[in-house]
Amino acid sequence: MTTSLSFRWGLASLCLGASPLLHAAPSAADTETDVEQRLDPLVVSATLAPRTASQSLSSVSVIDEASLRRQDPTDITDVLRAQPGVDVSSNGAFGKTTSVYLRGTGSESTPLLIDGIRLRSATLGSPAWQFLDPRMFERVEVVRGPRGSLYGADAVGGVVQLFTPQGELGDPEPSVTLGGGSHDSRRVTASVTGGDDGTRYAVSASHFGTEGAEVVEGEGDKGYDNTTGFARLSHTFHSGAEVGLLALRARGNTEFVGGDTDYVQQVAGVYGELPVTEAWRSRLTLSESRDESDNHDDFGDSVIDTRTRTARWENTVAVGPHEWIAGAEASRDEVSGTTDYDEDSRDNVAVFTQALLDFSPISVQAGLRYDDNDAFDEEVTGNLALGYALDDHHTLRASYGTAFRAPTFNELYYPGYGNADLDPERSASVELGMRGQFERGFWDLALYQTDVEDMIANVVFDGVSTPYNVDEARIRGVELSTGAEVLDWSLRAALTYTDPEDQETGNRLAHRATRSLRFDADRELGDWTFGGSIIAQNHRYGDADNDQRLSGYGIVNLRAGWRFAPHWSARLTLENVFDREYATARDYQGRDYIDAGRAAFLSVSFGAQ
Secondary structure, eight states: OOHHHHHHHHHHTSTTSOOOOOOOOOOTTOOHHHHHHHHSOEESTTTSSOEETTTSOSEEEEEOHHHHHHHOOSSTHHHHTTSTTEEEEESSSSSOOEEEEETTOOGGGSOEEETTEEOOOTTTSSOOGGGOOGGGOSEEEEEESOOHHHHOTTOSSEEEEEEOOOOOSEEEEEEEEEEEEGGGEEEEEEEEEEEETTEEEEEEEEEEEEEEEESSTTSOEEEEEEEEEEEEEEEEOTTSOEEEEEEEEEEEEEEETTEEEEEEEEEEEEEEEEESSSSEEEEEEEEEEEEEEEEEETTEEEEEEEEEEEEEEEEEEEETTEEEEEEEEEEEEEEEESSOOSOOEEEEEEEEEEEEEEETTEEEEEEEEEEEETTTEEEEEEEEEEEEEOSSSEEEEEEEEEEEEOOOHHHHHOTTTOOTTOOOEEEEEEEEEEEEEOSSEEEEEEEEEEEEEEEEEEEEETTEEEEEEEEEEEEEEEEEEEEEEETTEEEEEEEEEEEEEETTTOOBOTTOOSEEEEEEEEEEETTEEEEEEEEEEOOEESSTTSOSEEOOEEEEEEEEEEEEETTEEEEEEEESTTOOOOEEEEOTTSOEEEOOOSEEEEEEEEEOO
16 A cells, blocks of 8 residues: 555544445455455554554454444444453443443443444443444444554443445435334334436434343333434545544433433544645544433432533654654533532543554554543553564564543532542553454464552441542453454454463452453355354353353354345344343343344345445
């Protein structure tokens, strides 16, 4: 890839821009370039500029549009589960509280970005993964390892970024999907994309509803519904300048044992990008994200709304084979509702810089960020990665990075619970990895250790639970991922070993499995596609004392698709084929949150799919 091409794609991909997307599914008609792009895809989230997976000097996973459509998941975390270094636990199926752990770090230490805009609850610290409709996205990037120098607070275990459709220049391309299945589930999705004379657009809407499944034994089915709308518009001028906007809003209701919640998840942003010189481009993004909930339970009614507004300015300069990125970011978190927090807002100002240097066969990536926050003063984070190309197919990499997790509003200010004197959790990580990249396959091996200081834990004094900086954790792990595309088969496999230990007690950190396996296989046969996934994890504990043991599990998912007429297709998915009962979390009474058993879903689509 030439420097000019890398630079042009990099700037188009920052913040609200999405990376170049991969649409093709495996077929005999695929070119070698198509296969190479799927096996060594471009990744934006690791460096803020596009690098292939083998060039990124990071442990990365990409789930492209073809994979998302083949698997047709109900929940975005269904495609994340048991990916390399990824663990997921949930309080039942269909819109129930879900946590995502990267490399054994907490769910609050896994930032979620939607086209560069961070979405989370400022009171809980983690995003509501369960309310995101997978059909609104066409690409998922998972970057493992600290990214505090790029994204600031909470990027301890890594980041997950979801990309929405940009729209393509050309005639409008509409599509409609209708489907239904087990648990009285039903879904309708409609979209249209297109563009003309430098203007591109993408608009889509969806509704999913289900009577739900049993969450806790004997408590009956708990329903869920979700309505999501998305719109994106951009225009590129003849000068190369670009402006655009994005809005995504999801709202609905989810039932749980003892009550229900009306929720809203929303991101919106506008951006402008200017080519200052041939080698320097500047971009300004203004964005807002919202997490809103209206809760009705046995304890009464409550409203908790959080909002984050952010202004981010990025500058990228290309000099020969090297790139420099520098910028500043200002954000404000606000909390409102029925709870009277001691503080209801906080501001954060940051500056950051990064160098991407290519001294082939050696490459260097270095970054530094300074954050100044109302609640916890100043933090400096950094990263350094070195890569060495052993030959045309093998790259050795080593990296060191620091990060921090900011205390949440609940931990700092919740009445009768918060501790305003909390310090951030601080971490340091070291990683050694190697990747083999070939014409029809790849493999990637990573070994890492993360040390976390000042972990925030609840301590009981005089019968009152209060968060304190008391614990330390050491997390070690090994990740092996591999993939191949041969004879119209697309094969992917991941093996993960994680040892997340609380150094104070010697116990395993709660809710984490230590071993996991994922295997995905898909094949095209003319107008038909067939595939399946095997997911297996060992046991975990539902509490910090490791008294509540949750058994491991293994499930098999199958899928098939049929293009039965021009522009028409049908898709059938069968999840948990052998109807295994399993749980990844437990309630405060010690009862398992049961995941859904066997479930089938059939959909019919018209248009571009």
